[in-house]
Amino acid sequence: MTQIDVPTTTPVEVRRPSLDGPFIKEDTEARTFRVHRSALRSPEVFALEQERIWGRTWLYLGHESEIPNPNDFVVRTLGGRPLIFCRDADGGVRVYYNSCPHRGTTLCRETEGNNRFFRCFYHAWTFNTSGELVSLPGADGYPDGDDFRERLTLRTVAKVESLRGFVFVNFDPDAGPLADHLGNAADYIELVADHNATGMEVIPGTQRYKVWGNWKLAVENAMDGYHFTPTHITFVDYLKRTGYTTSDEGGKNQRLDNGHSVLLLTGHSGRAGMQWEPRFGEAERIRIEENRVELEERLGVERAARVADVSRILYVFPNLILFDIEALSIRRLEPTAADRTEVDAWELAPLGEPEEARALRNRVLVSFIGPGGLATPDDIEAYEAIQRGIVATAGDQRLGHDWNDISRGMVDDDKPGPGRSIDEGGIRHFWRKWNDAISERES
């Protein structure tokens, strides 16, 4: 038998983490940052996340424009909990658990619509959009009086708040206000809301897909400018062929409060309604010029420049990614298992946009960040390839084997300003927040 030499590996202290961690191993002197791969594949970690992150943190639910009229509703699942997001008859925004107060049946079985009542199919208890039990068959079997009906209203989630139409919920009754959670990420949401004087709307329809990968891989990917040119080479070549050169030069990653962060990209490519490039055509050039005048009058020159000239990818911990690049897209992550994530994406657009501009916006969106575009399938391939790859080292206790390296550009972590978008500072920032959230001990 011939002995084959196995090369020695990176000399870092490694121990397989228990559920108490540590899942991240950071050495500020050596400028290394490693994440244990079990964080991306362990069902126990997934269960802990459901409790400590999805059960306690503000979560993006939807945009108010998705339910514009009284009695409009959509159903959504957040943190594994089915919800009804609706307007009551007076136009107020309501969020209910989609669970009949009688014996728990999923109450609303359509995905969206307009209806004054939700009628449970099992025993036909019927509720209005204010959550009141308005009728039930065989009411004589229950005590007289209103008490009974009052106790059996639709169950609401603990907290609902919105910022400029973006609605968030929190399942924890003791949670602090949304503003505290968003911190300085709120300004970046407002920059998107500022695109248009009369407001923004979600274009009807959801782009929905399932990924065989852990949700945190989608977060890493969104904050990872390093992969853009190698992974999206087809898109980069296409831009070059159509007369536009994209560049990673000058791109920044700004770490924000509470694990949120934003990529700020100046050399990315054209932006519908904001930054012209040849593939947009002449009519769009004129519209963009007019739009700039309106933006500067409304917001001032400086804020107008922030809105119009800088492409941004904003990550709001834990489940929202807001793309303000070639076009606007709201992407929401819903983990369903350690290795599975459901992604919903909605296109956001200015209310009252002319038909021709809207058509161009749609084309631009689907060409890159749409689910069949020149970016998203590449990115999904990356998440799934990682998920397949990281099982290779599972259980290997040798030094460094079962850890991912996220050290790129760590020298910038000490500096107050933004780092380079092609470094991994935003990814480390996310992981530190994730580690804090997951490590929190029960009180």
Ligand code: FES
């Ligand atoms: S479970 Fe809904 S009416 Fe009985």
Ligand SMILES: [Fe+2]
């Ligand atoms: Fe990508």
